[in-house]
Amino acid sequence: MWPVVDGRGRPARIMGMGWRLDGDEHPEAIRAEQEKFLLMLANVTDFAFIFIDTEGHVTRWSHGAERIFGYREDEVVGLPAALIFTPEDRERGMPEAELGRAITEGRAEDERWHLRKDGSRFWASGALRSVRDEAGNLRFFVKILRDLTERKLMADRMEQLNAELEQQLAQRTTELLAISRELEAFSYSVSHDLRAPLRAIDGFSHALLEDYFHTLDEEGRKHLDRVRTASQRMAQLIDDLLHLSRVTRSEMQREQVNLSEIAWQVAENLYAAQPERQVEFIVAPHVTAYGDARLLKVLLEQLLGNAWKFTRKVDQTRIEFIATEADGKRAYCIRDNGAGFDMVYAGKLFQPFQRLHGITEFEGTGIGLAIAQRIVARHGGHIWAEGAVGGGAMFCFTLS
Known part of the structure; x- marks a missing residue:
């Protein structure tokens, strides 16, 4: 087994998380500590431990280094540690730069390609640490590498x-x-x-x-x-x-949109088109959402227009626009007391040309709710409907 020494052959030992160079005090204790440390290194083969003197030459080479690099210890001791770097990195002066960082900062870390004895390359994560004595004098370096190819x-x-x-x-x-x-x-x-x-x-x-x-x-x-x-x-x-x-x-331009204002605008247009109708419109105040203002207006036109159409045969018509919570998300709902629909056919509502009422009963082409669904989908949301025949309907949607 090889001792842990500095470039002058003096023993060193680990103190906590750092290194300290010892003199000749308590040689037996130092020797026992060295043996434990060396035993640990001998059993660690996933990592390469390379000891380097202050001139940049290899002084010790662990079993893990032998396995990873392919060199025996007697082949590399005394050679420049730069031999493990690729020719390109050597030309760029990377070995010297790494030693310089370890001297000034105490530690230099990197991930780069390294060179094996057979000329093959492998990718490794490495850390080079400088070791100083109690007086702060630089004694040697320790480089630890792990193959991450x-x-x-x-x-x-x-x-x-x-x-x-x-x-x-x-x-x-x-x-x-x-x-x-x-x-x-x-x-x-x-x-x-x-x-x-x-x-x-x-x-x-x-x-x-x-x-x-x-x-x-x-x-x-x-x-x-x-x-x-x-x-x-x-x-x-x-x-x-x-x-x-x-x-x-169409291209979307997202912004903060006041849905309450849009709902009132749509309601006023519906009233203007059929002033003879008596409809109670209830719009929750200050309801906002983040999305494309133009598309969200089209969405509310389709849903509120749908409610307006299917409440035509109701004497005391009531249409509401509210905001609520659904599965932890903000949901926006249009509720009416109109004709409603059978929930058995709810899955067909948002498909183009699918109608649950006859053309003679309620006008339309069956495209409006498909448009609403496309707009909600473009906003990353979800739309659904609840209703009962003769009991009105509620359409709700979320936006991402």
Whole structure:
């Protein structure tokens, strides 16, 4: 077994967390302490312990160092400790810089590539500590290394995979943007091409009703009314589909939004459109949320408009906008006392074109709640509905 000594051959021992150089006092106690320490080093093979003199030469080389580097102790003692560094690091003066930091700061730590005897490289985490005597004089250094090549290779592989994924994502995003632009152009083209004949159908039907009103019998006039109604509904459906498409693609600009103010604005617009209706609107004050103001206004227009529509047959109509808590999150709810719905079909509510009421009973294209769901999803939230047939409905949503 080899003793722990400084560059002058004088024994050293560990004192607490540091090192202290001893003289010849209590040689037996020192020797016993050294033997314990050396026994520990002899059984530690996961770490390399390298003792270096003040000139930067190896003085002692542990069993762990032999296993990791491949050199026997008698092959490296007296050689510069820089031999464990890669040629590039030696050219950059890294061994000397590391010794300099250990001298001035007491300790130098790093993670870098190191060189084995066979020329292969491995990644290691290392710490170089300077050892001084009680007078503060530098005596030697101790370098401790651990082979972390497997972890390094795994980290490099993960970095490579992330880079590849980012590249694929960027490429996919570019492709999706191109597809989106094509779809948008196609949508506008189809919209224009469909609207033109629909306007013609509606216009000529209206002209027939006006010019040949007395010529047509009641049945003929009803047929033309149905043609006009169908063409107008198709035009509305086209508009709603384009609206749904824009909601999905539009760029979001998040900010603090006063939902109470928006709810009142929507209510006033609904009153203006149908002033004959007597509706009690209750809006909780100072309800705010963080999101895209334009999209959140569309969301409330869809949900409050939905409540307005399905309370049409109720004498004492009541519509509420409130804020509450749901599963530990802030939730915003629109509650009404209208027609309601069967909870068995709740899953269909937010799907496009899904209607739980007949077109003759309540107007609409079945797109509004799908638009609401898309807006909530874009805000990272969740939307759900509760109701009962004839017992009203409540639509709630959260935002991230």
